[in-house]
Amino acid sequence: MSHEASAPTGTASSPAGSPGERAGAQGIASFIDHTLLKPDASETEILKVCAEAAEYKFKSVCVNPVWVKTVKTALKGTGVLTCSVAGFPLGATPSDVKAFEARGAVLDGADEVDMVIDIAAARASDKGALVDDIKAVAEAVHGGEAILKVIIETALLSDDQKVLACEAAVEAGADFVKTSTGFNGGGATVEDVALMRRTVGPDLGVKASGGVRSLEDAQAMIAAGATRIGASSGIAIVKGEQGSSAY
Numbered sequence: 001m002s003h004e005a006s007a008p009t010g011t012a013s014s015p016a017g018s019p020g021e022r023a024g025a026q027g028i029a030s031f032i033d034h035t036l037l038k039p040d041a042s043e044t045e046i047l048k049v050c051a052e053a054a055e056y057k058f059k060s061v062c063v064n065p066v067w068v069k070t071v072k073t074a075l076k077g078t079g080v081l082t083c084s085v086a087g088f089p090l091g092a093t094p095s096d097v098k099a100f101e102a103r104g105a106v107l108d109g110a111d112e113v114d115m116v117i118d119i120a121a122a123r124a125s126d127k128g129a130l131v132d133d134i135k136a137v138a139e140a141v142h143g144g145e146a147i148l149k150v151i152i153e154t155a156l157l158s159d160d161q162k163v164l165a166c167e168a169a170v171e172a173g174a175d176f177v178k179t180s181t182g183f184n185g186g187g188a189t190v191e192d193v194a195l196m197r198r199t200v201g202p203d204l205g206v207k208a209s210g211g212v213r214s215l216e217d218a219q220a221m222i223a224a225g226a227t228r229i230g231a232s233s234g235i236a237i238v239k240g241e242q243g244s245s246a247y
Contacts, residue, residue: 072109091116106144187211197225
């Protein structure tokens with residue numbers, strides 16, 4: 001399995017060179033998960049996002065599980081990955097259900113799955129429950145040779161709780177930690193990305209997601225330690241414009 005987690009130093013699954021060297025307007029697309037997670041997204045909108053991702057060479061297209069087969073087919077031969085979600089957007093789903101959902105997404109063709117943690121467990125500082133929750137999904141995802149990103153929903157946690165959640169993700173065998181769903185309050189901040197990077201060290205990926213709408217936003221997140229950007233404003237970012245779209 002290819003783990004983008006080591007992207008800070010460059011791997012076969014990520015472009016050559018350091019993140020800083022790749023974060024210019026020409027290279028920023030390789031960081032972006034082009035995202036459409038609105039519950040009312042239509043097939044026409046999903047296919048449009050896939051066409052955009054192929055044109056701009058984004059890293060992946062991230063969609064709800066119902067669209068994975070459609071996206072996988074649309075992206076065939078483009079080199080763009082298919083990404084989906086589990087326990088999204090609340091995380092308040094039993095771990096075995098999250099694992100079942102994630103396994104189904106991988107069977108349908110997802111190369112990556114972004115799961116939402118048990119946020120209540122994080123707020124209760126119950127690290128054991130977090131590890132168990134994440135590990136169940138990690139085993140399901142890795143069994144299909146896919147990548148697991150763990151959404152800790154930073155806007156709902158204190159700094160100590162963010163650290164605890166990141167530590168649990170490392171212990172459970174996740175490949176990435178991710179800031180936010182974009183559906184539960186604030187999104188990514190430079191401070192949170194830096195905190196997450198310090199906590200997980202150099203060997204896990206860090207995904208900044210939620211509210212990243214410009215090239216300057218994306219570059220700031222990458223400078224703070226992000227190796228992936230989740231955004232619905234990917235085209236605006238690569239064009240150096242200001243995006244306004246929401247998930």
